[in-house]
Each structure stands twice: as structure tokens, then as C-alpha cells.
Amino acid sequence: MKIQLSPTRIVPGVITVWSEPGPEVDMVMNLHDLTFREGSIDEMYVFHVLDHLFPHEALSAMQNWNKCLKVHGRIFNVVDDFEFLCRLFIGGEIDIVRFNSEFSHPTQYTRDSLAELYYAIPFPKDEVVQWNVDIPDLFPKKDHEIVMSAVKA
Numbered sequence: 001m002k003i004q005l006s007p008t009r010i011v012p013g014v015i016t017v018w019s020e021p022g023p024e025v026d027m028v029m030n031l032h033d034l035t036f037r038e039g040s041i042d043e044m045y046v047f048h049v050l051d052h053l054f055p056h057e058a059l060s061a062m063q064n065w066n067k068c069l070k071v072h073g074r075i076f077n078v079v080d081d082f083e084f085l086c087r088l089f090i091g092g093e094i095d096i097v098r099f100n101s102e103f104s105h106p107t108q109y110t111r112d113s114l115a116e117l118y119y120a121i122p123f124p125k126d127e128v129v130q131w132n133v134d135i136p137d138l139f140p141k142k143d144h145e146i147v148m149s150a151v152k153a
Helices: 056-066 082-090 096-102 109-122
Strands: 003-004 015-018 041-047 069-080 129-131 145-151
Touching: 041 056, 056 069, 056 109, 056 145, 082 096
Parallel strands: 003 015, 003 041, 041 069
Antiparallel strands: 069 145, 129 145
């Protein structure tokens, strides 16, 4: 089974799980504590959930998602890239009003801090991959996003 945690971004052929009903939502569930059977998920695509959680909630959610993954299952996380957004802000390309309305979240991530969260689960370091391009046949990567994946050992 493949799932995505997002109310809007749709990966073809994937079950959409979100915290509240919506036109694209197949299942409503607590995103911090998915109730799928342990080891039942082949792939998971998580779009901008981690940056809306506080750090202790993010660790707990990642532990839960890892438990739901099958051995050799893969998880993708997409979050805002704080360093990139800071460069846009300092360069005058976005103002504080836009930053606060679109990118102000309880937790901000850099590539290193997101990788550290993966390592804390623990995902093996050689299985954690940062994507700098679109994910072929799955979803596009925006310039202001970090996309990271890992395979469960």
C-alpha cells in the first residue's frame, strides 16, 4: 500500500490521508499517530506535515510513520527550506508579510536538521537521500522545498 499525507498534492494511484475531510481525501486520520497495521505501508509521501509540528511531535510522528513502513519501505518528506527562504528574505525577494503568511511554522528545517531527524529514528545514514530535482513520475520539487527520503532497514 502507498499513502500520501496531504489534502491537495496528489501522487497518482496513492491513498490520500489527511486530518480532516476534503474532496481529495480518502481517509481521515491523526497524522501524528497513523493507525495502519505495523509494517503495512510500502511507500509514504509526506507533504509539509513535519514543519507544522513542534520538534517533539515531529520525532514522535516520524517514529509512528516508520513503524507503519514495511522493511525496505520508503518514506519521502517535503518541508520548507529555511536557509533558502532566509536568502529570499534577505535578498528582498519576499517580505515579512509573505514569510509570516506562507512560511511561518512551529519548526523550520535545514537539510542537516531534517537529516538528523531521520537518523534519530534511526534510518541508516546510507539510506537517507536528499533530492534536488523533481521525483520522477511522482511529484515536482519546488525551489523553496527540501525533499528527503529514506528506506527502512
